[in-house]
Amino acid sequence: KANRKFHPEDTIVDCGHGVKIGGGNFQVMAGPCSVEGKNLIEIARCVKDAGATMLRGGAYKPRTSPYSYQGMGEKGLDLLLEASAELDMPIVTEVMDPRDVQLFVDKKIDVMQIGARNAQNFSLLKEVGKTKTPILLKRGMSGTIDELLMAAEYIMSEGNENVILCERGIRTFETRTRNTFDVNAIPVLHHLSHLPVVGDPSHSTGYTRYVRPAAYAATAAGADGLEIEVHNCPQEAWSDGAQALTPAQFADAMKRIALIREAV
Numbered sequence: 195k196a197n198r199k200f201h202p203e204d205t206i207v208d209c210g211h212g213v214k215i216g217g218g219n220f221q222v223m224a225g226p227c228s229v230e231g232k233n234l235i236e237i238a239r240c241v242k243d244a245g246a247t248m249l250r251g252g253a254y255k256p257r258t259s260p261y262s263y264q265g266m267g268e269k270g271l272d273l274l275l276e277a278s279a280e281l282d283m284p285i286v287t288e289v290m291d292p293r294d295v296q297l298f299v300d301k302k303i304d305v306m307q308i309g310a311r312n313a314q315n316f317s318l319l320k321e322v323g324k325t326k327t328p329i330l331l332k333r334g335m336s337g338t339i340d341e342l343l344m345a346a347e348y349i350m351s352e353g354n355e356n357v358i359l360c361e362r363g364i365r366t367f368e369t370r371t372r373n374t375f376d377v378n379a380i381p382v383l384h385h386l387s388h389l390p391v392v393g394d395p396s397h398s399t400g401y402t403r404y405v406r407p408a409a410y411a412a413t414a415a416g417a418d419g420l421e422i423e424v425h426n427c428p429q430e431a432w433s434d435g436a437q438a439l440t441p442a443q444f445a446d447a448m449k450r451i452a453l454i455r456e457a458v
């Protein structure tokens with residue numbers, strides 16, 4: 195179902211609040227790694243002012259260590275929904291557990307994210323496949339492009355064809371960056387599939403200083419959108435502060451992204 199052979203035209207996914215992605219519609223989803231509390235609305239206003247059209251933020255966090263901050267849970271979803279209503283922006287937030295999918299649906303979460311660590315959690319993929327909610331599906335840490343496409347099939351074969359693919363970097367022998375951004379994946383996915391493709395320069399690089407160049411590369415490679423972590427005070431972020439852009443850095447990035455979009 196994800197294969198372009200049987201569906202030549204680009205799929206456009208409707209993310210709510212009038213925001214559509216794919217088929218020439220380019221959207222930037224930005225916000226903190228984790229929802230932390232009151233600063234969410236402040237960050238949301240900044241990213242919206244700079245041109246982001248979707249708000250991201252994790253309420254359920256897949257942390258490597260069980261002793262790291264695990265997210266605000268349902269309270270975090272409520273903060274995202276408040277910001278979404280106030281700013282009229284759709285939200286993107288990760289669902290980790292099949293038992294939480296119904297809660298996300300009941301709360302009318304605009305886009306559910308499947309994180310890299312769950313890219314082959316087939317019971318979770320099938321569960322979100324039974325909903326109509328758009329899914330931002332991230333590539334697994336060591337997942338091949340074909341494995342990403344098969345994960346999309348798991349969702350689509352259950353009836354939910356609103357899938358957005360996301361290249362977020364893969365694990366390689368390189369240690370200077372958190373992951374290795376596979377920019378190639380963007381044109382390859384567009385060749386193989388009709389689904390929209392988003393680049394995540396934040397998790398791909400892991401360091402603030404490399405996020406903007408990776409964002410520009412993804413844009414130039416034809417991505418349908420970007421997912422970028424932004425924090426009002428990165429040194430104090432509860433997760434992924436080392437890769438967060440400040441609102442000023444994000445606004446600067448958005449200007450150059452617009453110029454690259456004009457050029458490609």
Ligand code: PEP
Nearest residue numbers: 227309310311332362397
């Ligand atoms: C995230 O978006 O905050 C996240 C955890 O991403 P990934 O699953 O790509 O690591």
Ligand code: MN
Nearest residue numbers: 227423433434
């Ligand atoms: Mn993160």
